[in-house]
Amino acid sequence: GAGVSQSPRYKVTKRGQDVALRCDPISGHVSLYWYRQALGQGPEFLTYFNYEAQQDKSGLPNDRFSAERPEGSISTLTIQRTEQRDSAMYRCASSLFAGNNEQFFGPGTRLTVL
Amino acid sequence: AQSVSQHNHHVILSEAASLELGCNYSYGGTVNLFWYVQYPGQHLQLLLKYFSGDPLVKGIKGFEAEFIKSKFSFNLRKPSVQWSDTAEYFCAVITTDSWGKFQFGAGTQVVVTP
Numbered sequence: 018g019a020g021v022s023q024s025p026r027y028k029v030t031k032r033g034q035d036v037a038l039r040c041d042p043i044s045g046h047v048s049l050y051w052y053r054q055a056l057g058q059g060p061e062f063l064t065y066f067n068y069e070a071q072q073d074k075s076g077l078p079n080d081r082f083s084a085e086r087p088e089g090s091i092s093t094l095t096i097q098r099t100e101q102r103d104s105a106m107y108r109c110a111s112s113l114f115a116g117n118n119e120q121f122f123g124p125g126t127r128l129t130v131l
Numbered sequence: 132a133q134s135v136s137q138h139n140h141h142v143i144l145s146e147a148a149s150l151e152l153g154c155n156y157s158y159g160g161t162v163n164l165f166w167y168v169q170y171p172g173q174h175l176q177l178l179l180k181y182f183s184g185d186p187l188v189k190g191i192k193g194f195e196a197e198f199i200k201s202k203f204s205f206n207l208r209k210p211s212v213q214w215s216d217t218a219e220y221f222c223a224v225i226t227t228d229s230w231g232k233f234q235f236g237a238g239t240q241v242v243v244t245p
Contacts, residue, residue, distance in 0.1 A: 021174075048231060059135075059221050059235030060175075073232065108175070115231055119165075122175040 019043075021123035023109050029129045030099055038094045038126045042111030049092050050120060051084055054106040066092060067115045099130045135224050137236035145244050146214055152207040152239050154222030164205040165223040165233070166196055175221065181205065192216070217243045 022041045030036050042049050048067050052060035053076075062076040068089040077083070081099075086092040096103055106127050110120035138153035156162060166178040179190025186198040196207045205222060222236040 050231070050233075052233070052235075057140075057237070059137075059223075059237050060233070062229075062232040062234070065231050076232070110175075110233075112231075119177055119180060120233065121177075122167075124174045 021109055021111050021121055023107075023123040023126050025126060026124060027127045027129075029131065031131050032099060032101060034099055035095065035097045036099055036128065038096075038107050038109075038128070040092045040094070040109030040111075040123060042090065042092070042109070043113075043121055044090075046111035046113055046121075048112045048115045048118070048120075049086055050110040050112070051092070051094050052108040052110065054108055054125070056105075060108050063094070072115070096128075099128075101130045104128055104130045135222055135234050135236040137220075137222055137239050139239050140237065141240045141242070143242045143244065144212060147211050148243075150207075150209045150212045150216070150241065152220055152222075152241070154205045154207065154236055155203050156205070156222075156224045156234075157203065158224065158226045158228070161227050163225040164196075164198060165225075166190065166194070166205075166207050167221045167223060167235075168218045169221070170218045178207070178220070212241075212243045214243050214245050217241060 024039045050065040051063040054060040064074040064084050066086040081097045084094045106125045108125045110122045112118040112120045134157045136155045164181040167175045168178050181188045181198045189195045219238045221238045223233040
């Protein structure tokens with residue numbers, strides 16, 4: 018596609034529910050990244066993939082968070098048993114190659130947990 | 132732990148004034164440096180990047196940044212701002228210890244008044 022897309026753009030859920038956030042990277046981009054951004058802060062790394070392989074998940078806060086990219090394109094970030102502290106903007110980015118390459122960001126998903 | 136510091140959280144200035152935003156990082160090895168901008172209602176976009184070579188980097192919309200290795204700094208400048216430069220600006224670093232993972236500063240909100 019023309020750019021990185023994310024869906025939904027806004028998600029409001031009740032505490033304890035599971036949510037799935039989707040990222041569709043730029044076509045042909047090898048690497049895909051997930052970040053979380055709290056209000057007044059910069060984006061914080063969560064995890065990233067090269068093709069379908071999850072390379073680093075050191076930023077996932079706990080085991081309620083997981084991500085997959087089964088076919089090396091679209092990725093899903095899943096948060097189980099959501100808590101109010103999970104409320105944030107979740108950003109996805111992709112880059113043509115792995116490593117230090119420029120990352121292109123999507124519009125983000127604003128998650129609110131009530 | 133590695134970190135990225137942006138000195139100002141909020142900056143207000145008039146059109147035609149000069150802008151300089153500070154960014155410092157704490158890492159002694161090789162770094163790649165970026166400035167991203169987020170205009171109101173839009174997603175993060177790359178302003179400029181430094182990988183190697185000339186430490187003075189020119190980006191889009193008249194922005195430039197200077198990498199000073201001895202000071203661990205990568206400050207962003209623009210000689211004369213416009214109202215359309217109102218945005219949030221983020222400094223980001225990739226290190227050889229965190230390949231592929233951007234570490235962002237907290238961001239600086241810049242407001243340009245007519």
